[in-house]
Amino acid sequence: MPAVSGASDLFQLLRDGQPRTRTELADLFGVARSTVALRVEALMELGLVAPVDDAVSTGGRPSSRFALRTETKAVLGVDIGASHLRVGLTDLSGARLVDASRDLLVSEGPEAVLDTVAELGAELLQRAGRSADDLLAIGIGVPGPVEHSTGRPINPPIMPGWHGFDVPGYLHARFGVPVLVDNDVNVMSVGEREAAWPDVEDLIFVKVATGIGAGIICNGALLRGADGVAGDIGHIRVPRGADMLCRCGNYGCLEAVAAGPAVARKLQASGHAAEDSLGVVALVNQGDHEALQLVRQAGRDVGEVLSACLSMMNPAVIVIGGAMALTGEHFIAGVREVIYSRTMPLATQHLQIVQSASGLDAGVVGASMLAIQHALSPESIDGMLAGVSP
Amino acid sequence: MPAVSGASDLFQLLRDGQPRTRTELADLFGVARSTVALRVEALMELGLVAPVDDAVSTGGRPSSRFALRTETKAVLGVDIGASHLRVGLTDLSGARLVDASRDLLVSEGPEAVLDTVAELGAELLQRAGRSADDLLAIGIGVPGPVEHSTGRPINPPIMPGWHGFDVPGYLHARFGVPVLVDNDVNVMSVGEREAAWPDVEDLIFVKVATGIGAGIICNGALLRGADGVAGDIGHIRVPRGADMLCRCGNYGCLEAVAAGPAVARKLQASGHAAEDSLGVVALVNQGDHEALQLVRQAGRDVGEVLSACLSMMNPAVIVIGGAMALTGEHFIAGVREVIYSRTMPLATQHLQIVQSASGLDAGVVGASMLAIQHALSPESIDGMLAGVSP
Numbered sequence: 001m002p003a004v005s006g007a008s009d010l011f012q013l014l015r016d017g018q019p020r021t022r023t024e025l026a027d028l029f030g031v032a033r034s035t036v037a038l039r040v041e042a043l044m045e046l047g048l049v050a051p052v053d054d055a056v057s058t059g060g061r062p063s064s065r066f067a068l069r070t071e072t073k074a075v076l077g078v079d080i081g082a083s084h085l086r087v088g089l090t091d092l093s094g095a096r097l098v099d100a101s102r103d104l105l106v107s108e109g110p111e112a113v114l115d116t117v118a119e120l121g122a123e124l125l126q127r128a129g130r131s132a133d134d135l136l137a138i139g140i141g142v143p144g145p146v147e148h149s150t151g152r153p154i155n156p157p158i159m160p161g162w163h164g165f166d167v168p169g170y171l172h173a174r175f176g177v178p179v180l181v182d183n184d185v186n187v188m189s190v191g192e193r194e195a196a197w198p199d200v201e202d203l204i205f206v207k208v209a210t211g212i213g214a215g216i217i218c219n220g221a222l223l224r225g226a227d228g229v230a231g232d233i234g235h236i237r238v239p240r241g242a243d244m245l246c247r248c249g250n251y252g253c254l255e256a257v258a259a260g261p262a263v264a265r266k267l268q269a270s271g272h273a274a275e276d277s278l279g280v281v282a283l284v285n286q287g288d289h290e291a292l293q294l295v296r297q298a299g300r301d302v303g304e305v306l307s308a309c310l311s312m313m314n315p316a317v318i319v320i321g322g323a324m325a326l327t328g329e330h331f332i333a334g335v336r337e338v339i340y341s342r343t344m345p346l347a348t349q350h351l352q353i354v355q356s357a358s359g360l361d362a363g364v365v366g367a368s369m370l371a372i373q374h375a376l377s378p379e380s381i382d383g384m385l386a387g388v389s390p
Numbered sequence: 391m392p393a394v395s396g397a398s399d400l401f402q403l404l405r406d407g408q409p410r411t412r413t414e415l416a417d418l419f420g421v422a423r424s425t426v427a428l429r430v431e432a433l434m435e436l437g438l439v440a441p442v443d444d445a446v447s448t449g450g451r452p453s454s455r456f457a458l459r460t461e462t463k464a465v466l467g468v469d470i471g472a473s474h475l476r477v478g479l480t481d482l483s484g485a486r487l488v489d490a491s492r493d494l495l496v497s498e499g500p501e502a503v504l505d506t507v508a509e510l511g512a513e514l515l516q517r518a519g520r521s522a523d524d525l526l527a528i529g530i531g532v533p534g535p536v537e538h539s540t541g542r543p544i545n546p547p548i549m550p551g552w553h554g555f556d557v558p559g560y561l562h563a564r565f566g567v568p569v570l571v572d573n574d575v576n577v578m579s580v581g582e583r584e585a586a587w588p589d590v591e592d593l594i595f596v597k598v599a600t601g602i603g604a605g606i607i608c609n610g611a612l613l614r615g616a617d618g619v620a621g622d623i624g625h626i627r628v629p630r631g632a633d634m635l636c637r638c639g640n641y642g643c644l645e646a647v648a649a650g651p652a653v654a655r656k657l658q659a660s661g662h663a664a665e666d667s668l669g670v671v672a673l674v675n676q677g678d679h680e681a682l683q684l685v686r687q688a689g690r691d692v693g694e695v696l697s698a699c700l701s702m703m704n705p706a707v708i709v710i711g712g713a714m715a716l717t718g719e720h721f722i723a724g725v726r727e728v729i730y731s732r733t734m735p736l737a738t739q740h741l742q743i744v745q746s747a748s749g750l751d752a753g754v755v756g757a758s759m760l761a762i763q764h765a766l767s768p769e770s771i772d773g774m775l776a777g778v779s780p
Contacts (some may be wrong), residue, residue: 006420030396031421145736154736202616216702221609225704226592229736236698237732239629248734308626308698312604314615342627344638346535346544346619 006031007039008381011048011068015376019052019067040066046384047072068092074130075371076121076175078140079184079363082106082158082210085116088364089124092136092372094194097128099364106143109161110170118174137380138171138179139371141187141363148228151181157247158210178380180370184363185231186222188356189215191366192319196357202315205356206233208302208331209277209322212255218313234259236305254305258298260324266294277323284327295327299334306335307342314347321356328355396421397429398771401438401458405766409442409457430456436774437462458482464520465761466511466565468530469574469753472496472548472600475506478754479514482526482762484584487518489754496533499551500560508564527770528561528569529761531577531753538618541571547637548600568770570760574753575621576612578746579605581756582709586747592705595746596623598692598721599667599712602645608703624649626695644695648688650714656684667713674717685717689724696725697732704737711746718745 010025022040026033043049050069070093079086083106088099100120106113117140125132144156151168153159168179189205197203205215212234216223223230234255235248244262246253256262260277267274267283270290274280283291306318318339320332336353358365374380400415412430416423433439440459460483469476473496478489490510496503507530515522534546541558543549558569579595587593595605602624606613613620624645625638634652636643646652650667657664657673660680664670673681696708708729710722726743748755764770 029421030425031419035420200616202613202620214702218608218613218615219611223592223608223703225608225737226590226706227704227736227740229734230592230702230704232701232704232734232737233698235734236701250732305698308623308695309702311622311626312606312620312699312702313613314617314620314622316616342640344619344622344625346617347615347622350617 006035007042007385008378010036010039011043011376011381012378014043014049014066014068017068019065021064022066025066042385048381048384070095072134073136073375074125074128074134075136075368075375076124076138077364077366077368077371078117078121078138079187079367080106080113080117080140080142081184081363082143085113085120086360086364087117087120087124088368089121089128089130090368090372092376094365094368094372096368097130098124100124106159106162110165110167114167114170118171121175132175135175135177136375137177137371138175139187139367139369139374140167140171140179140181141184141367142167142181143184145229146181146183148182148224151179153181154228178371178374180367180374182222182370183213183215183228183231185213185215186224187215187366187370188321188358188362189217189231189319189366190222190369191362191364192321192356192358193217194369195362195365196319197317200316202313203317203319204306204309204313204315205319205321205362206302206306207322208258208298208320208324209260212259212302212322214309216313218315233305233309236308238301238304240301254301258301263291263294263298263324267291278326281323281326284330292330295324295330296334298324299331299336300338301334302331303335303338304342307339310339310347310351311343316350316352318351318353319356320354321359321362325355396425397432397775398768400426400429401433401766401771402768404433404439404456404458407458409455411454412456415456432775438771438774460485462524463526463765464515464518464524465526465758465765466514466528467754467756467758467761468507468511468528469577469757470496470503470507470530470532471574471753472533475503475510476750476754477507477510477514478758479511479518479520480758480762482766484755484758484762486758487520488514490514496549496552500555500557504557504560508561511565522565525565525567526765527567527761528565529577529757529759529764530557530561530569530571531574531757532557532571533574535619536571536573538572538614541569543571544618568761568764570757570764572612572760573603573605573618573621575603575605576614577605577756577760578711578748578752579607579621579709579756580612580759581752581754582711582746582748583607584759585752585755586709587707590706592703593707593709594696594699594703594705595709595711595752596692596696597712598648598688598710598714599650602649602692602712604699606703608705623695623699626698628691628694630691630694644691648691653681653684653688653714657681668716671713671716674720682720685714685720686724688714689721690728691724692721693725693728694732697729700729700737700741701733706740706742708741708743709746710744711749711752715745 026036052065077088085104086101089097144159153162171179201220203217214231235253237252241252241257244256246256264274415426442455467478475494476491479487543552561569591610593607604621625643627642631642631647634646636646654664
């Protein structure tokens with residue numbers, strides 16, 4: 001069905017949000033106005049395109065301009081953390097309709113966690129007054145490595161029972177829509193870019209919490225790498241950590257030196273009560289001198305690794321997120337101190353090193369973006385059009 | 391002129407090399423056969439598309455299938471090194487027609503060098519029996535940083551007189567075609583991928599010679615970074631170099647520790663005659679024990695930096711090129727030794743670490759590829775079509 005398959009290209013053009021007449025579209029594609037009319041009709045039947053209400057400018061005549069319709073359909077963005085679950089329902093422009101969160105241990109296993117995701121998803125659809133038919137896709141971030149082609153977690157250290165679990169299949173059985181799964185830091189980097197740096201092509205998002213990892217956007221796209229483990233910077237060796245054993249079995253990994261638990265352990269050794277990253281943040285906020293010094297040093301260690309990363313990638317922006325970023329300028333000052341002393345001026349002249357703007361919301365925003373990108377991709381639109389008669 | 395502007399899309403489709411009939415093209419684009427006929431005609435007028443000779447299969451009737459025509463037009467690939475100039479003329483499939491090289495110091499300045507490029511280019515066109523009209527674009531790699539948007543070298547340390555010089559303008563005045571200029575290592579990484587790893591999406595090409603730099607292909611595209619200096623790994627700090635001053639003014643840079651001159655200086659200090667990288671290579675090939683040890687250690691130092699790079703980028707292939715790679719397995723063994731002991735298994739399980747396959751030819755191959763990619767881009771084809779009546 002050529003006319004309808006051409007509808008997908010027409011849709012991609014309309015994704016810029018600009019309304020166009022049938023004649024304008026016919027000119028842009030070099031096809032007959034009648035062909036365009038068929039394509040527009042197919043997209044309207046799917047609820048993805050609608051006439052624009054410009055009655056005012058045309059004196060009351062029915063509008064002849066058409067545009068992408070973002071508000072009729074929705075996607076679900078899911079952020080699964082070590083001990084929390086956040087879910088948001090957004091429309092196709094990324095605008096949040098409703099959201100919910102739940103304290104829940106990822107270690108309870110995939111069925112328990114994903115059943116809760118399904119329950120919250122259904123609840124959000126209801127609260128927003130949407131039917132299951134309005135849902136186009138689900139995006140999920142999980143705290144571990146994910147095989148990109150299948151969406152299955154691969155040997156995730158803090159997710160017992162999840163290895164190889166068919167996350168997309170499990171939720172597809174409940175909602176009947178495509179399910180995109182990715183590592184949480186990758187998802188957060190997409191969310192942070194969408195929320196704060198939409199025009200930046202090269203960005204590194206670093207999460208510093210119980211572990212350390214990075215999500216890398218280069219040439220405007222998420223970098224997954226050959227085995228899907230790009231951004232695994234927590235196990236790069238830092239000189240200061242030569243005698244520190246990491247949970248990975250190597251000595252001197254950045255994570256063993258500068259992540260939340262490493263700093264918390266040092267504070268405990270000198271009699272402070274700091275269980276984890278948030279305990280460290282609390283001490284910093286109280287102005288504890290030792291906590292300030294240790295957090296600054298952790299920032300320097302992270303800066304050491306990042307200075308190598310930015311010599312290689314030359315990003316425009318480095319965003320520091322995760323619980324340790326809540327210590328604010330103390331941590332970031334350490335990062336900046338090392339980066340500006342170690343890196344060639346040409347690579348840092350326009351560099352911005354900032355705290356995450358979307359904060360704890362980056363996971364849900366990013367997961368929604370993955371779902372929207374997939375839902376509006378040529379492949380998805382072609383699939384939807386296959387069910388429509390031209 | 392919509393029909394002709396649609397011709398550009400049609401051309402992009404034909405870039406896969408597969409011949410198609412007008413009817414097949416009409417179906418693929420969802421437009422009338424007569425519209426396709428107009429577009430094909432415009433592309434034939436440009437010499438970019440031609441009927442395929444399949445007289446045998448159709449029993450002698452004139453062919454009705456059309457395909458990309460790669461052999462009628464040509465591009466010039468230019469590799470400018472510190473002390474050499476290599477030029478190749480290739481057709482649009484990248485097949486080399488003729489080439490030439492010249493010993494020439496880049497320090498003689500842009501006019502002297504580019505006049506020689508122009509002279510060799512004209513000579514190659516003549517030798518290949520082509521006219522200036524057959525030339526579509528010129529690609530050039532230079533041994534220094536280049537501002538991507540303008541093609542002008544930016545403070546290149548070993549190219550006195552070239553800072554801010556309008557390389558594209560100078561050669562455009564001679565040949566009247568687009569001129570693409572990029573850093574030599576970027577160009578070599580494109581050439582190496584084209585020649586040896588066409589299906590690999592994530593690759594790091596490392597040149598180890600007088601300096602050390604990398605060309606990075608990620609998600610299938612060259613990474614330039616925010617300021618065009620991605621891949622500048624020669625100034626990442628290595629622990630072993632703490633007291634070694636680099637020409638950049640910092641201490642401990644990889645380049646100050648492991649590039650050709652650093653190794654040559656150590657050999658000189660113990661009474662060997664080694665002027666530069668090639669002197670080191672000669673001693674290694676003679677089996678000199680000290681040279682072997684020093685080259686292996688230089689490999690370890692490069693491996694140290696690369697282990698950080700690959701934790702971040704997770705490439706499928708690391709290619710070692712430049713003069714020091716001519717020491718063969720001795721250097722690469724040092725690289726592998728450190729990478730496999732330092733890096734998480736998930737990032738190295740499928741990794742290949744290899745010597746450059748295209749060797750000294752990578753620069754010309756890559757420069758030709760840049761020129762071909764530009765010449766066949768939608769923008770260029772649109773520009774050419776603007777001069778053709780539909």
